[in-house]
């Protein structure tokens with residue numbers, strides 16, 4: 001056996017292993033139709049396509065036509081996976097049409113015995129087309145989330161697509177006399193097989209980077225979000241507060257804080273039950289967000305207490321916003337009506353640490369409760 005089929009067999013086994021790993025990932029994440037499932041299918045189709053090149057059949061035989069189609073279908077699955085990653089749901093019809101067109105050309109070349117050149121051109125142009133569509137996605141949608149990775153991956157895919165297009169045109173022009181392809185009969189093109197292995201490894205790295213990045217991003221979001229209300233949790237809001245405070249200490253614009261506490265919430269729970277209480281908390285959180293401005297951040301501070309960060313806001317304006325919040329909550333919903341008490345404070349130049357600003361808002365909230373609830377109390381910076 002010449003080293004060529006052996007090398008192709010090794011590359012194919014390697015790609016089957018990639019397929020297995022992605023299939024396991026899709027199973028673990030329960031996303032068989034998600035990005036992971038698409039990548040599993042991509043690697044499987046590619047590995048199966050390559051496996052068909054291993055036996056030393058003559059170029060133009062049916063298995064090789066099938067291999068070409070499998071490789072084009074693999075590119076389609078990869079493109080669909082990448083599109084899903086960036087939140088695009090592609091109409092399957094378009095891809096099926098592209099694949100159908102490729103199948104028709106391959107079948108025609110097979111029936112007319114037009115041989116090697118046309119088939120190679122179909123594979124190259126088909127794969128390059130899907131790759132260029134992926135480049136478009138990476139550039140348009142991926143850059144915002146990963147400003148370095150997406151352009152680098154897009155550049156890599158563009159290079160590969162260009163090489164494939166050049167090869168496709170060349171195969172058409174030179175026809176079956178070309179000796180570059182892995183299935184050129186009797187031709188041991190070891191560097192080509194090694195290049196396929198190497199490029200495959202890089203593509204798998206792209207897939208791993210995308211999926212791991214997304215999982216980490218989702219975990220990061222979950223760690224900062226309150227599950228019940230969808231607002232930031234205490235940790236998430238504290239991180240933002242610390243940033244805002246650090247900016248204020250460096251002389252940038254100050255900020256104001258609101259501590260918002262639902263009045264007599266224990267009575268709501270006692271009277272209507274915990275589940276209804278939960279719904280009231282969700283409604284209060286939604287009212288807070290609806291009453292505030294785009295930059296303001298709402299966090300659930302604990303239990304039935306919310307904290308709101310108002311960047312670049314002075315005490316007077318914060319107090320007006322707090323009145324708006326209180327009336328919005330009191331007027332909200334056809335369900336159980338509740339009121340809130342609000343303590344407001346602002347950053348002052350003497351506040352070396354964030355806790356001082358929080359303590360003042362807490363103190364003002366306590367005063368609002370003491371004064372009879374359903375009101376706003378402000379605490380000026382010392």
Ligand SMILES: Nc1nc2c(ncn2[C@@H]2O[C@H](COP(=O)(O)OP(=O)(O)OP(=O)(O)O)[C@@H](O)[C@H]2O)c(=O)[nH]1
Nearest residue numbers: 261262263264265266267269274275277278303304
């Ligand atoms: N349903 C529900 N209740 C909660 C949750 N977290 C805390 N609570 C309840 O919120 C209530 C808070 O009661 P208190 O601290 O006495 O305050 P309050 O009844 O609102 O009285 P004031 O604040 O003084 O007006 C307790 O009964 C807690 O069990 C939650 O996630 N869901």
